[in-house]
Amino acid sequence: MAGQVNPDLAKERENASFNTQKLTNLLYGGAEKVRRRRYIESLAFSDPAYSGDEDPVFMSREELYSSQLKRALTTVQRVKELNITEEDLSTYRNAALSGGMPGLALTWIAFIPTILQQGTEEQKQKWLKPAQDLSIVGAYAQTEMGHGTFVRGLETTATYDPSTQEFVIHSPTLTSTKWWPGGLGKTSNYATVMAQLYTQGKCYGPHNFMVQIRSLEDHTPCPGVTLGDIGPKMEGNANDNGFARFDHVRIPRENMLMKFARVEPDGTYVQPASSKLAYSNMVYLRGTFVMSAAQALASASTIAVRYSCVRRQSEMKPGEPEPQILDYQTQQYKLFPQLAAAYAFWFAARFMTQQHASITGSMEKGDMSGLAELHALSAGLKSYTTAVMSAGIDVCRMSCGGHGYSHASGLPALFSTGTSLCTAEGENTVMMLQTARYLVKCFVQSQSGKTLSGTVAYLSAVQPSPVSGERNMSDLGTQVTAFQHRAARMVRHAALQMQTEMQKGKSREDAWNSCSVLLIKAAQAHVHSFVVRNFAETVQTVEVEESVRAVLTSLCQLYSLHGITEHAGDFLMDGYLTGRDIDAASSLLSAVLAQLRPDAVALVDAFDLHDKMLHSVLGRYDGRVYEHLYQWAQKSPLNKTEVHESYYKYLQPFLKSNRAKL
Ligand SMILES: CCCCCCCC/C=C\CCCCCCCCCCCCCC(=O)SCCNC(=O)CCNC(=O)[C@H](O)C(C)(C)COP(=O)(O)OP(=O)(O)OC[C@H]1O[C@@H](n2cnc3c(N)ncnc32)[C@H](O)[C@@H]1OP(=O)(O)O
Numbered sequence: 001m002a003g004q005v006n007p008d009l010a011k012e013r014e015n016a017s018f019n020t021q022k023l024t025n026l027l028y029g030g031a032e033k034v035r036r037r038r039y040i041e042s043l044a045f046s047d048p049a050y051s052g053d054e055d056p057v058f059m060s061r062e063e064l065y066s067s068q069l070k071r072a073l074t075t076v077q078r079v080k081e082l083n084i085t086e087e088d089l090s091t092y093r094n095a096a097l098s099g100g101m102p103g104l105a106l107t108w109i110a111f112i113p114t115i116l117q118q119g120t121e122e123q124k125q126k127w128l129k130p131a132q133d134l135s136i137v138g139a140y141a142q143t144e145m146g147h148g149t150f151v152r153g154l155e156t157t158a159t160y161d162p163s164t165q166e167f168v169i170h171s172p173t174l175t176s177t178k179w180w181p182g183g184l185g186k187t188s189n190y191a192t193v194m195a196q197l198y199t200q201g202k203c204y205g206p207h208n209f210m211v212q213i214r215s216l217e218d219h220t221p222c223p224g225v226t227l228g229d230i231g232p233k234m235e236g237n238a239n240d241n242g243f244a245r246f247d248h249v250r251i252p253r254e255n256m257l258m259k260f261a262r263v264e265p266d267g268t269y270v271q272p273a274s275s276k277l278a279y280s281n282m283v284y285l286r287g288t289f290v291m292s293a294a295q296a297l298a299s300a301s302t303i304a305v306r307y308s309c310v311r312r313q314s315e316m317k318p319g320e321p322e323p324q325i326l327d328y329q330t331q332q333y334k335l336f337p338q339l340a341a342a343y344a345f346w347f348a349a350r351f352m353t354q355q356h357a358s359i360t361g362s363m364e365k366g367d368m369s370g371l372a373e374l375h376a377l378s379a380g381l382k383s384y385t386t387a388v389m390s391a392g393i394d395v396c397r398m399s400c401g402g403h404g405y406s407h408a409s410g411l412p413a414l415f416s417t418g419t420s421l422c423t424a425e426g427e428n429t430v431m432m433l434q435t436a437r438y439l440v441k442c443f444v445q446s447q448s449g450k451t452l453s454g455t456v457a458y459l460s461a462v463q464p465s466p467v468s469g470e471r472n473m474s475d476l477g478t479q480v481t482a483f484q485h486r487a488a489r490m491v492r493h494a495a496l497q498m499q500t501e502m503q504k505g506k507s508r509e510d511a512w513n514s515c516s517v518l519l520i521k522a523a524q525a526h527v528h529s530f531v532v533r534n535f536a537e538t539v540q541t542v543e544v545e546e547s548v549r550a551v552l553t554s555l556c557q558l559y560s561l562h563g564i565t566e567h568a569g570d571f572l573m574d575g576y577l578t579g580r581d582i583d584a585a586s587s588l589l590s591a592v593l594a595q596l597r598p599d600a601v602a603l604v605d606a607f608d609l610h611d612k613m614l615h616s617v618l619g620r621y622d623g624r625v626y627e628h629l630y631q632w633a634q635k636s637p638l639n640k641t642e643v644h645e646s647y648y649k650y651l652q653p654f655l656k657s658n659r660a661k662l
């Protein structure tokens with residue numbers, strides 16, 4: 001038996017209607033990129049320096065922190081030895097560090113991008129190389145105990161002193177304590193600190209400052225700086241999310257990141273082209289979360305779909321063998337929408353990356369016209385995709401029954417890591433409200449005759465009145481138009497409701513708050529409609545063989561039909577879709593579930609997620625779940641001795657004294 005693939009899983013792979021490899025190539029941008037990625041991952045997976053540690057779920061917090069820090073430092077050494085290029089860096093690091101993100105990684109994820117986004121050429125020259133070589137280790141210190149969302153409310157101050165040409169960084173209150181920044185607690189010796197800039201007696205709002213926080217000699221906190229770890233969290237405990245307090249800490253003027261705004265030596269403040277450019281690093285990071293959401297949902301779908309083909313339970317027809325649980329329609333209804341969403345988000349993430357590059361390219365040349373759309377798109381997509389991902393992982397966990405609840409499945413850790421993305425880098429409700437704000441503005445512009453462009457063009461193009469007649473609900477074009485109609489109607493309704501509230505005498509702010517549930521729903525509908533359209537356009541235009549296009553078309557139909565039936569009320573509200581259309585969509589949905597069933601394993605295999613990335617006994621490529629479940633449990637620290645020491649300490653004396661009473 002050793003080395004053989006579970007026969008049910010093997011049969012699934014034989015029966016797929018398309019070539020899995022071709023779809024993998026499409027996802028990763030070509031056959032050469034797939035080969036390269038696998039090669040880079042294999043360098044990490046075969047390296048003895050990364051093997052030998054226990055499964056992270058059996059480790060204490062301190063063991064986890066040390067072990068992942070050691071691994072992270074090994075990656076730095078290996079990247080040099082193996083000449084890993086910039087393009088392959090994240091693949092290599094993700095493979096080597098898949099057991100949990102160390103605090104050190106924030107240097108790569110947030111500290112370096114902030115220098116890149118916010119620093120002048122001179123500042124990049126000064127700090128980028130040391131950060132890349134890890135001569136300095138950095139955190140992104142923005143959030144405080146009292147404020148995370150409301151950046152304008154941050155309390156840390158940076159007061160310019162022209163007599164010494166220094167800024168004085170200070171934490172005036174308990175609530176101004178920096179709280180949460182990854183890697184700040186124990187690992188970093190530098191941080192970019194977001195603080196209210198004061199110069200010439202005036203406050204100019206939050207700006208980024210480079211602050212040394214620990215000695216480069218012995219790692220003790222610098223004078224005036226108090227540092228520590230904030231304690232264990234739901235997940236991510238290899239990361240030392242930390243706190244920091246500053247007591248009149250002086251830094252040179254040149255340590256203000258001055259790509260956009262500047263303070264001259266005499267203290268004169270030079271305005272940036274837009275005050276929101278101080279937030280550009282957040283916009284960039286939010287964009288990257290869309291691909292993380294896709295990958296996390298792809299991982300959960302892979303685990304749950306493979307396991308659902310290995311697992312046999314109950315009796316569908318009397319006397320017949322127990323079916324694979326994936327043959328139950330309800331199981332398909334739980335899992336296939338998650339699988340479809342993972343694909344939809346993968347393609348949306350690709351669009352997001354292109355948009356970011358294109359708009360920031362124009363901004364570099366002084367054209368700020370795309371800034372608002374970039375912010376609205378990244379905030380909305382981050383919020384929508386991470387929320388669906390988080391809920392979807394939990395659906396996958398529950399679909400694996402009891403074994404899904406065990407850490408052996410990998411799903412609890414995936415959920416608690418994934419769900420952090422709903423909060424980090426802008427809390428999801430707040431981010432969706434930013435998108436709503438942009439949509440309301442666009443709606444008002446279109447009302448006054450302006451033709452809208454980009455991702456909101458449909459708001460001025462879509463007919464507000466219901467369309468009558470028979471519809472082919474399986475047609476992607478029909479589905480896209482329906483989603484756009486729904487979003488346009490909801491944006492219009494929320495915006496008009498706000499106007500009504502204001503006409504009744506409410507202030508703009510009060511009207512906004514009293515309509516914010518409507519506004520959130522409208523913004524969600526807008527992002528949902530964008531994801532559907534982008535998925536449909538990708539499927540229709542991508543160069544790929546027809547068998548792959550066919551399965552992607554079914555997946556896209558499933559994604560749309562699931563959205564339409566789950567939100568039927570929104571489509572029925574103004575009579576745009578009829579009850580008959582919804583019935584047709586439901587029947588088609590059942591048909592598409594059955595159509596996709598034979599391709600489900602091939603569709604998850606196409607994500608090409610190595611077992612060493614999945615960390616799941618249930619999701620193993622070879623499907624040999626039961627023997628490995630048994631082996632995995634043997635590693636539980638409670639099984640180290642046949643009789644646990646607490647038996648001698650507590651249970652034995654207790655039982656003895658009870659027995660004596662008998
Ligand atoms: C193939 C490989 C497979 C691998 C498989 C692996 C499996 C994967 C598994 C799991 C993946 C999980 C990975 C987990 C990794 C975990 C990573 C954790 C990393 C954590 C990093 C997190 C770091 C942080 O959190 S840093 C802190 C972030 N903080 C925030 O984001 C704060 C949010 N708040 C704000 O941004 C603002 O305060 C605000 C937007 C809410 C409000 O700002 P404001 O008050 O200044 O503005 P106004 O509301 O008044 O608006 C004024 C005006 O400006 C516009 N505006 C606002 N912001 C922006 C902006 N950024 N850009 C442009 N314009 C902006 C706003 O809309 C208004 O416009 P108007 O025109 O309407 O006036």
Ligand SMILES: Cc1cc2nc3c(=O)[nH]c(=O)nc-3n(C[C@H](O)[C@H](O)[C@H](O)COP(=O)(O)OP(=O)(O)OC[C@H]3O[C@@H](n4cnc5c(N)ncnc54)[C@H](O)[C@@H]3O)c2cc1C
Binds near residue numbers: 143149182
């Ligand atoms: C895993 C993790 C890693 C992190 N890493 C970092 C890091 O490296 N660096 C860093 O600086 N920070 C980091 N953070 C902090 C993170 O960015 C903040 O927690 C996040 O931005 C949310 O802010 P908050 O905690 O203030 O939430 P709050 O704003 O207090 O949210 C609480 C509730 O209030 C609601 N709310 C708040 N404002 C509004 C509004 N205007 N309208 C409607 N509802 C509202 C929210 O929707 C939410 O329901 C991290 C957080 C986590 C969980």
